[in-house]
Amino acid sequence: MSAAETLTVAPVGGPTLPQERKLATAIPGPKSAELLARKSAAVAAGVGHTAPVHTIAAGGGVIVDADGNSLIDLGSGIAVTSVGNSHPKVVAAVQEQVAQFTHTCFMVSPYESYVAVAEALNRVTPGDHEKKSALFNSGAEAVENAIKIARKFTKKQAVVAFDHGYHGRTNLTMALTAKAMPYKSGFGPFASEIYRAPLSYPFRDGLSGADAAKKAISVIEKQVGADNLAAIIIEPIQGEGGFIVPADGFLPALVEWARANDVVFIADEIQTGFARTGEMFASDVFGIVPDLITTAKGIAGGLPLAAVTGRSEIMDASHAGGLGGTYGGNPVACAAALASIDVFENDGLIERAREIGAILTSRLTDIQARDARIGEVRGHGAMIAAEFVDPETNEPDAALTAAVAKACIAQGVVVLTCGTYGNVIRFLPPLSIPDALLHEGLDVVAAALDAA
Structure with missing residues (x-):
């Protein structure tokens, strides 16, 4: 050089x-x-x-x-x-916000930046349907709340996750995560009503997307039953599981089945979101529109922030006070997120x-x-x-x-x-x-x- x-x-x-x-x-x-x-x-x-x-x-x-x-x-x-670390737009936004106030708790006295982040997420996530968002602190927290919302909306309890999936280290998200070491071993018992279906892994299973989806759906129908199933949650491209890219047609088939059976389709885009895959979201790569999408990691340029964004009728299923948290949507993190989204969209x-x-x-x-x-x-x-x-x-x-x-x-x-x-x-x-x-x-x- x-x-x-x-x-x-x-x-x-x-x-x-x-x-x-x-x-x-x-x-x-x-x-x-x-x-x-x-x-x-x-x-x-x-x-x-x-x-x-x-x-x-x-x-x-x-x-x-x-x-x-x-x-x-x-x-x-x-x-x-x-x-990029310490991006100038993120640094400037954070410094300005810190000088104004660092916290009030949005559930106590709301502020504009939380609303602006929700508006931005509703706009940039896949699909042109009416959406709403709720902000949290970490990816695992977003996943937990997406499951809560799906269960409340469907009035069903079962959730299906997939082989090789990773969704976090809290009790519920450990249950969703497939890998025992180092994430789950010795930390049980885990949350109930969590089931696992086979993923499309072309390098190892050799199946077409259609055949892999047929296999997964058969497992879901036989072992869980659509009448009991609140949600399917999947990373469009597996993260910790090995960056596994499903065969073409696998994800669209799952979305179609979920819609036909009143099952909420949740895309965990915590690692794949915000331009990482060459589209704003990996769901765009595969041409799918999730009912709910969880985001975190790249959302705020290094500050802790996460979100659940989805169809308004699903997001509004929870009663007032059912969603939130002391730090969720912290104003400093929101300022960083707005600057980061600006960079993703315009730079x-x-x-x-x-x-x-x-x-x-x-x-x-x-x-x-x-x-x-x-x-x-x-x-x-x-x-x-x-x-x-x-x-x-x-x-x-x-x-x-x-x-x-x-x-x-x-x-x-x-x-x-x-x-x-x-x-x-x-x-x-x-x-x-x-x-x-x-x-x-x-x-x-x-x-x-x-x-x-």
Whole structure:
């Protein structure tokens, strides 16, 4: 990378940080090691971490640590900082709001920014029907409330989630989540009336979308029954489950069945939402219109905010006081969300996600062509994954995946693993990352795989 490229800040915003990978020390360096020792002594052991660094700044496509290392960020804090860390519009909006007031509780004395976020979500989410929104703090909280709303509206109790799904770490959302370790093991008993159906996983099941949907619907009808079913909840592209992209036709068939049987279709777009897939929402990729949609992560440029948005008649099913929470729709987070939505809509981030996706897909398929340990490259937009397998058996290779990820981090590239079998590396770079930095990060990934 030339000196000029090194100093280029990504065009869509972020603090003025050199856009470079720089290893001033081994990772972790001494200051990071000191913080990790303090973490071990003060923070509960169940709170893990991926990269052993002491972050002091981030922006564009880099994370800077206290030891002077600059790491390429291919994770965005798990798809949260999609607009880029400390985007100038977000920073300005937050600073202005903090100077006015930080909290009143919307349920005590309402304020305009909550209403404006709801209006924006009603406008940008899929479908042109009349919608309403309610704001919360986290993705898991949004999912819990979507289930509450669906049950209240339908006066039914059962909920179907899908294989490989991830919906959160609270009691109800753990029940919805498919993976035991590390999310569920030892934390039961879980909420009742939760059932699981098979997902379309083309790489492993070989089924068409229509056949996979027929199989799932058969399970639902036989094991649950439409008369008992309040809602189906599904990530249009699985997140933690491995960035599994369902076969064409799978999701539309589920939506059609749900509508015909008075079942609420909930799209969990917490990881896939807000330009991440090259559309504003992944539902748009598949041409579906959910009844309810849950959002969080990228919604507010790094501040905690979440929402349920959906058909007005469903959203209005709850009695007054049945929805809410002390911090839900906090004014500072709402200010950040309004600025972030402005950036997504007006600063070319949907197009940028497609450009990033083209680079990721091209580079990873090139690596796959010469290394059969990559079983599949899949995804949409800036949400791309590589599934690692034993080339002889096609069985998942979690050990290889972990080794590659560990080597990447040691070389200054933050990557995240996922998948039910722990054999997937997911690429979620901030949409502010420069091309040169993205290519360099992928060079490191390729070298780590070669060395593994």
